[in-house]
Amino acid sequence: EVQLVESGGGLVQPGGSLRLSCAASGFTFSNYWMHWVRQAPGKGLVWVSRINSDGTSTTYADFVEGRFTISRDNAKNTLYLQMNSLRAEDAAMYYCVRATAPVVTLYFDYWGQGILVTVSS
Amino acid sequence: SYELTQPPSVSVSPGQTASIACSGDDLDNKYASWYQQKPGQSPVLVIYQDNKRPSGIPERFSGSNSGNTATLTISGTQPMDEADYFCQTWDSSTLFGGGTRLTVL
Numbered sequence: 001e002v003q004l005v006e007s008g009g010g011l012v013q014p015g016g017s018l019r020l021s022c023a024a025s026g027f028t029f030s031n032y033w034m035h036w037v038r039q040a041p042g043k044g045l046v047w048v049s050r051i052n053s054d055g056t057s058t059t060y061a062d063f064v065e066g067r068f069t070i071s072r073d074n075a076k077n078t079l080y081l082q083m084n085s086l087r088a089e090d091a092a093m094y095y096c097v098r099a100t101a102p103v104v105t106l107y108f109d110y111w112g113q114g115i116l117v118t119v120s121s
Numbered sequence: 122s123y124e125l126t127q128p129p130s131v132s133v134s135p136g137q138t139a140s141i142a143c144s145g146d147d148l149d150n151k152y153a154s155w156y157q158q159k160p161g162q163s164p165v166l167v168i169y170q171d172n173k174r175p176s177g178i179p180e181r182f183s184g185s186n187s188g189n190t191a192t193l194t195i196s197g198t199q200p201m202d203e204a205d206y207f208c209q210t211w212d213s214s215t216l217f218g219g220g221t222r223l224t225v226l
Contacts, residue, residue, distance in 0.1 A: 045156070045209075046217065047214060105152050107169040
């Protein structure tokens with residue numbers, strides 16, 4: 001059974017940092033591109049970042065470029081999102097998501113349960 | 122930049138057919154996927170690559186993509202189908218529509 005389990009969320013002050021983790025199991029993690037998608041309370045889904053299967057290529061949404069870093073440890077079957085210089089508007093549920101293809105035909109076949117990030121003083 | 126537009130809400134009576142539209146320029150030249158999200162839960166893939174159903178998704182869910190509009194159709198809608206539905210595509214990056222709240226009443 002495919003499982004994606006996020007951790008590391010919580011309350012942080014504006015300007016602070018958090019590191020999200022996503023533990024993957026039930027599939028060959030190193031074969032898949034992985035993404036982070038977020039959802040502010042009562043709002044829609046917003047793509048945040050992606051990383052290729054061996055961790056050598058990353059892409060970010062403009063609104064997190066330079067502040068967030070996606071990475072992975074294939075030996076530990078774990079995806080990460082380092083979030084720095086957090087802003088109030090970064091507050092959201094963050095989902096770890098498995099992608100089926102790099103681009104064009106991609107869709108997300110498995111989602112984690114999500115982890116809540118709250119940014120407030 | 123590319124955008125996907127969905128109606129904020131759609132209502133349907135139980136047993137009837139619900140159609141949820143997702144509009145974007147030349148969307149039929151891209152692939153559309155659809156996700157169902159019930160309150161307090163993570164999104165679930167219900168349609169991928171325009172019209173394919175993942176295993177475990179009921180046959181009443183179907184999809185199409187023509188011109189500028191992708192459509193999710195739920196035939197014989199059941200109360201359990203009440204949820205938010207999001208379309209998604211790729212155009213130099215991953216994009217989601219704003220979501221449609223389906224009410225079954």
